[in-house]
Amino acid sequence: MIDKNQETQRLVSANRILAREKVVDAFGHVSIRSPQNSGQYIMSRSRSPALVEFSDLMEFTMDGEAIDLQGRTTYGERMIHGGIYEARPEINAVVHNHCLAVLPFSLTGTPLKPAIHVAAVIGEEIPVWDIRDHFGETDMLVRTMEQARQMTTAMGSSSCLLMRGHGAVIAGRNLKEAVMIAVYLQVNAAVQTEAMKMGEPVYLSAGEIKLLTETQFSALAMDRAWEHFCTRAGVETN
Amino acid sequence: MIDKNQETQRLVSANRILAREKVVDAFGHVSIRSPQNSGQYIMSRSRSPALVEFSDLMEFTMDGEAIDLQGRTTYGERMIHGGIYEARPEINAVVHNHCLAVLPFSLTGTPLKPAIHVAAVIGEEIPVWDIRDHFGETDMLVRTMEQARQMTTAMGSSSCLLMRGHGAVIAGRNLKEAVMIAVYLQVNAAVQTEAMKMGEPVYLSAGEIKLLTETQFSALAMDRAWEHFCTRAGVETN
Amino acid sequence: MIDKNQETQRLVSANRILAREKVVDAFGHVSIRSPQNSGQYIMSRSRSPALVEFSDLMEFTMDGEAIDLQGRTTYGERMIHGGIYEARPEINAVVHNHCLAVLPFSLTGTPLKPAIHVAAVIGEEIPVWDIRDHFGETDMLVRTMEQARQMTTAMGSSSCLLMRGHGAVIAGRNLKEAVMIAVYLQVNAAVQTEAMKMGEPVYLSAGEIKLLTETQFSALAMDRAWEHFCTRAGVETN
Amino acid sequence: MIDKNQETQRLVSANRILAREKVVDAFGHVSIRSPQNSGQYIMSRSRSPALVEFSDLMEFTMDGEAIDLQGRTTYGERMIHGGIYEARPEINAVVHNHCLAVLPFSLTGTPLKPAIHVAAVIGEEIPVWDIRDHFGETDMLVRTMEQARQMTTAMGSSSCLLMRGHGAVIAGRNLKEAVMIAVYLQVNAAVQTEAMKMGEPVYLSAGEIKLLTETQFSALAMDRAWEHFCTRAGVETN
Numbered sequence: 001m002i003d004k005n006q007e008t009q010r011l012v013s014a015n016r017i018l019a020r021e022k023v024v025d026a027f028g029h030v031s032i033r034s035p036q037n038s039g040q041y042i043m044s045r046s047r048s049p050a051l052v053e054f055s056d057l058m059e060f061t062m063d064g065e066a067i068d069l070q071g072r073t074t075y076g077e078r079m080i081h082g083g084i085y086e087a088r089p090e091i092n093a094v095v096h097n098h099c100l101a102v103l104p105f106s107l108t109g110t111p112l113k114p115a116i117h118v119a120a121v122i123g124e125e126i127p128v129w130d131i132r133d134h135f136g137e138t139d140m141l142v143r144t145m146e147q148a149r150q151m152t153t154a155m156g157s158s159s160c161l162l163m164r165g166h167g168a169v170i171a172g173r174n175l176k177e178a179v180m181i182a183v184y185l186q187v188n189a190a191v192q193t194e195a196m197k198m199g200e201p202v203y204l205s206a207g208e209i210k211l212l213t214e215t216q217f218s219a220l221a222m223d224r225a226w227e228h229f230c231t232r233a234g235v236e237t238n
Numbered sequence: 239m240i241d242k243n244q245e246t247q248r249l250v251s252a253n254r255i256l257a258r259e260k261v262v263d264a265f266g267h268v269s270i271r272s273p274q275n276s277g278q279y280i281m282s283r284s285r286s287p288a289l290v291e292f293s294d295l296m297e298f299t300m301d302g303e304a305i306d307l308q309g310r311t312t313y314g315e316r317m318i319h320g321g322i323y324e325a326r327p328e329i330n331a332v333v334h335n336h337c338l339a340v341l342p343f344s345l346t347g348t349p350l351k352p353a354i355h356v357a358a359v360i361g362e363e364i365p366v367w368d369i370r371d372h373f374g375e376t377d378m379l380v381r382t383m384e385q386a387r388q389m390t391t392a393m394g395s396s397s398c399l400l401m402r403g404h405g406a407v408i409a410g411r412n413l414k415e416a417v418m419i420a421v422y423l424q425v426n427a428a429v430q431t432e433a434m435k436m437g438e439p440v441y442l443s444a445g446e447i448k449l450l451t452e453t454q455f456s457a458l459a460m461d462r463a464w465e466h467f468c469t470r471a472g473v474e475t476n
Numbered sequence: 477m478i479d480k481n482q483e484t485q486r487l488v489s490a491n492r493i494l495a496r497e498k499v500v501d502a503f504g505h506v507s508i509r510s511p512q513n514s515g516q517y518i519m520s521r522s523r524s525p526a527l528v529e530f531s532d533l534m535e536f537t538m539d540g541e542a543i544d545l546q547g548r549t550t551y552g553e554r555m556i557h558g559g560i561y562e563a564r565p566e567i568n569a570v571v572h573n574h575c576l577a578v579l580p581f582s583l584t585g586t587p588l589k590p591a592i593h594v595a596a597v598i599g600e601e602i603p604v605w606d607i608r609d610h611f612g613e614t615d616m617l618v619r620t621m622e623q624a625r626q627m628t629t630a631m632g633s634s635s636c637l638l639m640r641g642h643g644a645v646i647a648g649r650n651l652k653e654a655v656m657i658a659v660y661l662q663v664n665a666a667v668q669t670e671a672m673k674m675g676e677p678v679y680l681s682a683g684e685i686k687l688l689t690e691t692q693f694s695a696l697a698m699d700r701a702w703e704h705f706c707t708r709a710g711v712e713t714n
Numbered sequence: 715m716i717d718k719n720q721e722t723q724r725l726v727s728a729n730r731i732l733a734r735e736k737v738v739d740a741f742g743h744v745s746i747r748s749p750q751n752s753g754q755y756i757m758s759r760s761r762s763p764a765l766v767e768f769s770d771l772m773e774f775t776m777d778g779e780a781i782d783l784q785g786r787t788t789y790g791e792r793m794i795h796g797g798i799y800e801a802r803p804e805i806n807a808v809v810h811n812h813c814l815a816v817l818p819f820s821l822t823g824t825p826l827k828p829a830i831h832v833a834a835v836i837g838e839e840i841p842v843w844d845i846r847d848h849f850g851e852t853d854m855l856v857r858t859m860e861q862a863r864q865m866t867t868a869m870g871s872s873s874c875l876l877m878r879g880h881g882a883v884i885a886g887r888n889l890k891e892a893v894m895i896a897v898y899l900q901v902n903a904a905v906q907t908e909a910m911k912m913g914e915p916v917y918l919s920a921g922e923i924k925l926l927t928e929t930q931f932s933a934l935a936m937d938r939a940w941e942h943f944c945t946r947a948g949v950e951t952n
Contacts, residue, residue, distance in 0.1 A: 027463075098355075104432040107436075116821075118812060140446060191817045197907075199822035208852070224741070263704070264705065341592055342673075377688045526942060552934060576901065586913060614922070617929060
């Protein structure tokens, strides 16, 4: 049974927030590294994030084996999460989604780059990964640890990765940061899309990205945003 | 009187879902092949899908004759449904709509093609049919079985057909599949529209479409999406 | 006092519908020719259409004089309505709005033309009128009968007129038709805008427009749409 | 303690309105010059505008010092407000936001200019200010009075200023005017963005801007809009 603490309760909130902000639809998922056991992660059973409740949470080994399956259906792409937690000890929360504003970038090779200050947290470089380049024709889902590891390698130390024709992966040091990145990834994508039609946008400089990321991840900004997101999603601020 | 069973109750849900997901507005309709009689189909009386209740359902012969009219008004384009059921025994659910994201493709001949993995179910090729090519200047509605049969021929074995300046027809092996296709047809259209402004999008390959369609039509994906859609539409998951 | 009958109650509904469908925002207005006196028209006092109640309705002479002012504030542009009723006896309802999808056409001279079948009712030709061409630099509001008459002349027998940098005027034989035209004017504008970015859209032919207008204005289509609009706007279907 | 009067209660309403109209999201803020002391200004503690309540209001000196901090967290960019109030005695309300429709203009140097009549109030010229030009690489926030003064100089006597990759600043003679300008700044941006894709838009002339601004700031227009905005935001019209 999953321990009911601030981290796991926030994971339920994060599901609802990502749904409310249209970062996920029927598909997509979010996980945290287990606070009790850094070699495991926690995510919902296979369910639309908009509907996830505490009792839906399950624990998994890095390889995606359920600790206590209880006959439940699990997300087919949970390996994405294990692959990242395994390789990147600093990462404690992962989001996978298919949000609309981001997808055109994954299809055309147009670099998605931080242009607006609240989106500096998406990071200077966002690689695009195409499963077909490495595994040929598949159903495009990351189903095996081998695929997840290949994807994680392509992601490097980035906060975000785009998957061609599929969506995005977002990795955060903690859950609130992962949610913040996921939300503003799509905001930046929408603004950049329109700006590129007008001319060549000025992007944030490397120095601005560094300084802005500190600002955006400060308690001042994070607390304000988390209260805002929780209220909009109809969950208690936790 | 229409038998109240899972299939017919789902047909009411499908009406509400398609309205909630903006696949239909005041116009558009959805039907199923009758579970009791494969030579008949069931759809609502003429009413906005957002408002359809169980008591609105009616049964029709393949030729569009109401089994028990009771003085009710019927959809003027119900022939679309009969034409497809008559010619394609594998099809058990049909949606007709005018959704905004799809219409520009019907007007310009720009091929609408699956680019995002959840939309593989729309199929590799989506023909565009222009009633004017075959029947001259009309009010563009498919009003006769002759028109419906011509349209069905143009559709071939595709899941989707675009009608110039009018909308789309979606055919599914069952109702949930037809709803899934109709929802992701417009999502793919919106993403492809923006992607084409950035450059030449990479589309799904034939092999990917085949494998992805199996995945997307699996119980895992269908159940998750159906619960999501039903909850958003405010109907019981059935 | 305004007589409470189906026509006047529908006028309240029309205000709410146009607000719900984003045809109007804080500004814009809708009127009907008085059912009791064809030389007068009825519209709300100056108030956002979203908030209009029966008690807000007022009656005006063709010249825009309130029959019974009671100290209320009136719409500054009510002359638009009088100008049209005065010149066009077949018109019994008028909408004036600033809807976003339509405005770019008013700014660029790009012809807004019916491309989708539900929008045939907007008519084959939609003139663009620039108050500056006739009255020099003004606050762009149609404030005098002289301006209204000039505008009505430019409109001719069209159902719609665009005003440069300002909005649209819609004239209908009855209120339901005016609402239908106003709603689908913006839908057509949005679809045409995207289609033009893909290529040269196929527009409806003159013959199609004629036949489709009859279909769209039939009781079958009008009743379905009116029930749909009323329910969405939270008013009784009347 | 903040005096509860019409001005301060309207400030709470303005927070909710700007959130409802998507002018602000988790970030952004609005202030008024103190009605009791023209050398001070009033704004919320650091909180998402959607959630601001009366008890969140705080008073600041022109230099951004809280009169009565009570341990509360304050907006990091409150200097924007002090900088403007200090230099422009005619200004009594300031909005700072990051609204999406406006950002592309800040990134590309494309002039944002009033094209639609309700947006004349944004003013003939809207400067774009880049903090990097004056202060090098920063976290892009206006954190010091020196930065705020430089920004205010760049703004001149304009109603609006765009900040590169960041957002906008709006200054009004009173709170209702500032809200009106902020709302229609984004409406004009959205319309202009689409119009520019069709061709060269006709913009408002200098004479029209002057006359329209008087009209839009008249009691007739302001009262109608304020009631509309308050009702949509779920606050009492005050």
